[in-house]
Amino acid sequence: MTDELKPCPFCGNPFEITNAESGNRKEYFIVKHEYDNCPLLMDGENGEVWLDKSRLVEMLNTRPIEDALRAELAANLNKYNAEVDQFNDGYDAGEKGGLDPFADQPDYDPDYDSWRNGYQAGSYDRLTAELAALKERTRWIPVGEWLPGDGESVIVLNFIKGAYDIFESQPNAVKVGVNDVKYTIPAYLSNGVWLLESGVPANGIIISWMPLPQPPEDSHD
Numbered sequence: 001m002t003d004e005l006k007p008c009p010f011c012g013n014p015f016e017i018t019n020a021e022s023g024n025r026k027e028y029f030i031v032k033h034e035y036d037n038c039p040l041l042m043d044g045e046n047g048e049v050w051l052d053k054s055r056l057v058e059m060l061n062t063r064p065i066e067d068a069l070r071a072e073l074a075a076n077l078n079k080y081n082a083e084v085d086q087f088n089d090g091y092d093a094g095e096k097g098g099l100d101p102f103a104d105q106p107d108y109d110p111d112y113d114s115w116r117n118g119y120q121a122g123s124y125d126r127l128t129a130e131l132a133a134l135k136e137r138t139r140w141i142p143v144g145e146w147l148p149g150d151g152e153s154v155i156v157l158n159f160i161k162g163a164y165d166i167f168e169s170q171p172n173a174v175k176v177g178v179n180d181v182k183y184t185i186p187a188y189l190s191n192g193v194w195l196l197e198s199g200v201p202a203n204g205i206i207i208s209w210m211p212l213p214q215p216p217e218d219s220h221d
């Protein structure tokens with residue numbers, strides 16, 4: 001039995017056990033607890049005398065409702081901490097991009113599985129950056145914005161005013177739209193002049209261009 005006393009359940013202030021002896025009486029104990037904001041008044045002068053100190057401590061410390069609430073709080077804190085750990089594990093995995101969120105997830109309790117939430121949060125910035133880079137690589141770049149390097153083969157979007165049948169002379173031209181005379185075709189810049197792959201100057205107005213797709217990486221799979 002410890003002599004550690006819990007604080008008062010009403011006001012939170014301590015109880016004080018005083019050891020008192022007088023004359024030939026046996027040793028006895030009184031409790032002092034006098035606080036203006038507490039309904040529990042124990043001043044040791046109203047006959048509250050205890051002979052067994054350990055019983056007194058036990059009585060003051062017996063708090064079934066408080067103990068049950070503390071146990072419930074501890075259980076909830078454990079659950080919360082487990083969820084935070086799951087979330088953080090998922091966040092780290094998502095940030096690294098190393099795990100499949102549906103196949104490789106650690107075996108967590110599905111009742112409060114926050115691993116996938118963490119994975120999604122951790123994946124977001126990485127995937128957003130990858131998507132932006134992908135869009136940048138595959139967008140049509142207006143020629144007023146910037147131009148490819150001299151001699152670099154690209155695909156251009158060409159606009160020819162008036163009737164002009166490019167498609168007979170350039171079979172690799174791809175018409176854009178139904179009625180427009182816009183088409184896409186491989187071309188490159190040579191000393192500021194757009195040339196088709198055949199080496200002849202591109203007629204019309206080059207509106208925008210796009211880098212050619214990269215070939216797949218050599219793989220030995």
Ligand SMILES: [Zn+2]
Pocket residue numbers: 008009010011012013033035038039040
């Ligand atoms: Zn009190």
